[in-house]
Amino acid sequence: MFPPRCIACGDLVSTDFGLCAACWRDTPFATGLVCDKCGVPLPGEDEGRAEFCDDCLTLARPWKRGRAALVYNGAARRMVLAFKHGDRLDLLRPLAGWMNRAAAPILEPGMLVVPVPLHRLRLLKRRYNQSVLLAAALARAAALDHAPDLLQRTRATASQEGLHRDDRFANLAGAVRVNPRREAVLAGRAVLLVDDVMTSGATFAACADACLAAGAKNVSVLALARVAKDA
Numbered sequence: 001m002f003p004p005r006c007i008a009c010g011d012l013v014s015t016d017f018g019l020c021a022a023c024w025r026d027t028p029f030a031t032g033l034v035c036d037k038c039g040v041p042l043p044g045e046d047e048g049r050a051e052f053c054d055d056c057l058t059l060a061r062p063w064k065r066g067r068a069a070l071v072y073n074g075a076a077r078r079m080v081l082a083f084k085h086g087d088r089l090d091l092l093r094p095l096a097g098w099m100n101r102a103a104a105p106i107l108e109p110g111m112l113v114v115p116v117p118l119h120r121l122r123l124l125k126r127r128y129n130q131s132v133l134l135a136a137a138l139a140r141a142a143a144l145d146h147a148p149d150l151l152q153r154t155r156a157t158a159s160q161e162g163l164h165r166d167d168r169f170a171n172l173a174g175a176v177r178v179n180p181r182r183e184a185v186l187a188g189r190a191v192l193l194v195d196d197v198m199t200s201g202a203t204f205a206a207c208a209d210a211c212l213a214a215g216a217k218n219v220s221v222l223a224l225a226r227v228a229k230d231a
Contacts, residue, residue, distance in 0.1 A: 008020070023075045027074060034067065036052060037053070038053060038068070040053050061208075065220045066106070066220060067221075068198060068223040068225060069223075071225065072197055073228070079091055085126075106220045107142055108220075113135050113136075113144050114193055115132040116204070117131075117151045117207075130196050135194040138192075144192070149182060150185065150186060151210060154175055178210050178214035186215055186216050190219075191220070196224045
């Protein structure tokens with residue numbers, strides 16, 4: 001009954017859940033050569049071997065591999081914020097589709113898809129956990145098991161926004177644990193952690209540490225969008 005509209009700006013487009021030409025140009029996808037740990041784009045050509053960004057060469061990442069669908073800038077940033085804070089749940093389908101394509105190189109058979117958790121107080125305020133929605137959609141698309149309640153926030157941490165890197169890691173220290181009732185689901189499994197935005201990697205690190213301590217075989221990470229220093 002209604003003509004298709006661009007999911008970013010609302011202009012007319014030819015297909016549902018698509019971007020207009022202008023928004024497509026303004027949406028930085030994390031494609032080509034990317035860091036094998038965090039998914040940030042790197043200069044050069046993809047020659048089929050793992051490459052790493054400066055941050056991932058400097059920091060001891062507790063996860064095995066990582067990818068992101070978008071760079072957190074331009075129309076990508078606007079869509080992420082609309083989905084996260086603006087009740088734009090209609091964006092779930094295209095965003096999860098982009099994540100599924102980005103995740104293809106790091107998916108393993110039998111992988112367990114696990115969203116980054118929100119503390120219950122923040123969940124009450126926001127009304128939904130965007131990472132749970134993304135993880136569920138990705139698990140369906142990739143035919144993998146989904147464990148939405150595997151991880152728990154043990155305390156209400158301050159917002160990570162505006163914090164320096166070291167402060168971000170300190171803020172998350174000891175704030176995530178594996179749900180004691182779900183430990184059996186995790187044992188010996190490869191885990192794919194899913195979140196909307198990766199900045200320093202502190203949240204992913206806290207979640208990965210919790211999974212590994214509880215018996216996960218290995219952990220990989222997938223973000224909808226990766227913050228890049230030069231973006």
